[in-house]
Amino acid sequence: MSDITAWFRGRLPADWFEQVPEIGVDREEILVVGRVPAPEQQDEQQDGQGDDTARRQAEAGRIARFREDTRARRMQIADEAERRFGRKVAWGAACGETRTVFTSLAVPVMTRLRQPERQVLDTLVAAGVARSRAEALAWCVRLVGQHEGDWIERLRAALVAVEEARAAGPA
Structure with missing residues (x-):
């Protein structure tokens, strides 16, 4: 990167x-x-x-x-x-x-959801927050990104450190 x-x-x-x-x-x-x-x-x-x-x-x-x-x-x-x-x-x-x-x-991402997770998406669709399950899932991901941005950034930094450690390791 x-x-x-x-x-x-x-x-x-x-x-x-x-x-x-x-x-x-x-x-x-x-x-x-x-x-x-x-x-x-x-x-x-x-x-x-x-x-x-x-x-x-x-x-x-x-x-x-x-x-x-x-x-x-x-x-x-x-x-x-x-x-x-x-x-x-x-x-x-x-x-x-x-x-x-x-x-x-806009890249399609496949996922498997159990009934409780599908019900969350279906509630968002029924309430008019989203037009489809796919749009509802994208909305949820954006919401997590907004509210957990600091945690996601720390996680990304940790992944960079892991990547660097792997690159410095034995061939």
């Missing part, structure tokens, strides 16, 4: 992002999300909510401009990376408090 991150950090144009981009890697996909400069707010409004709405719109506009202006180069870099690493590349941008992922894979 560090080879992929290093390659992207060396390959991406220096003027695209304000700071080093986030590069997420799994078995199927590489996700590159960089922070673009926030636009300056020219029109100050009196009510705080109007300011927030205007700021969010300006951030979304800046992200859309970045997406259009860099499309050809991003596609070229993605093609190179896909050949080199055998994974699809997805892109995104962050601006202020707005974060947008342009394209990302």
